[in-house]
Amino acid sequence: MVSRPDQPQRGPPATVGGPIEPVRILHATDLHANEGWLRWLKDISRSYDLLCLTGDLLDARVDQSPEAQADRVASCLGAIGTPMALCSGNHDFLDGSGSGWLQSLRGPTTWLDGDAFEFMGVRIRCFGWCEPLEAAGAADIWLVHCPPDRALTGTTKGGSDMGDSELGSLCRQGLGPRLALSGHVHEPVGSVARIGQTLSVNPGCHSSRATPRFAEIEWADSQLGFPIIRCHL
Numbered sequence: 244m245v246s247r248p249d250q251p252q253r254g255p256p257a258t259v260g261g262p263i264e265p266v267r268i269l270h271a272t273d274l275h276a277n278e279g280w281l282r283w284l285k286d287i288s289r290s291y292d293l294l295c296l297t298g299d300l301l302d303a304r305v306d307q308s309p310e311a312q313a314d315r316v317a318s319c320l321g322a323i324g325t326p327m328a329l330c331s332g333n334h335d336f337l338d339g340s341g342s343g344w345l346q347s348l349r350g351p352t353t354w355l356d357g358d359a360f361e362f363m364g365v366r367i368r369c370f371g372w373c374e375p376l377e378a379a380g381a382a383d384i385w386l387v388h389c390p391p392d393r394a395l396t397g398t399t400k401g402g403s404d405m406g407d408s409e410l411g412s413l414c415r416q417g418l419g420p421r422l423a424l425s426g427h428v429h430e431p432v433g434s435v436a437r438i439g440q441t442l443s444v445n446p447g448c449h450s451s452r453a454t455p456r457f458a459e460i461e462w463a464d465s466q467l468g469f470p471i472i473r474c475h476l
Contacts, residue, residue, distance in 0.1 A: 266363045268460040270295045272426025273448040275302035276312045280455040281319035288325040297426045298332025298388030309337045313344040326352040330369045332388035383420035390425040395433030396445040414438035434474040
């Protein structure tokens with residue numbers, strides 16, 4: 244399971260105005276510097292309102308330096324025209340600068356670690372790796388790299404619980420977000436799990452695929468019910 248050190252508090256929230264209408268979200272995770280996947284996302288994301296990427300954009304397991312990876316990934320992501328929300332994962336930290344390389348991507352329609360914003364009537368927050376969590380409003384969507392503990396989305400097919408105990412505790416108390424978008428576990432037992440009022444979504448990843456695994460999310464009313472989720476595995 245994942246435990247969290249103390250971290251600085253987030254800055255003030257940002258708001259993007261717009262009418263409340265169905266929101267179409269593309270969620271992918273653990274891209275691990277795969278340029279083919281990133282190019283594919285650039286093309287397909289044009290059909291969605293918002294692209295959500297939940298961490299491990301880099302790959303600490305390969306020989307290429309993380310700095311070189313960060314340059315390539317930032318260039319690919321910077322070419323995506325669709326509004327985009329990102330959170331960092333455990334692979335996304337460079338020696339000496341942490342996940343600061345992501346800050347070059349921040350813009351009017353690109354949100355990163357620590358950001359809270361409203362998009363087409365839906366409240367969304369991006370939590371960096373091991374950033375402290377707090378009780379959510381019922382309509383929130385959270386981007387947080389690690390899924391809740393004691394959930395199918397955070398459990399490997401071998402039975403190991405790799406989930407976040409802090410997020411899991413909030414969800415079991417009914418204090419979690421309505422929707423938690425995550426990754427971290429590449430081959431989870433389940434891609435969608437309900438914990439209290441929270442739906443946890445983790446499409447996972449498989450390096451042998453030509454395209455990344457992803458989830459399509461359609462939310463017609465942020466105040467009522469759960470969204471429609473289609474996972475492409």
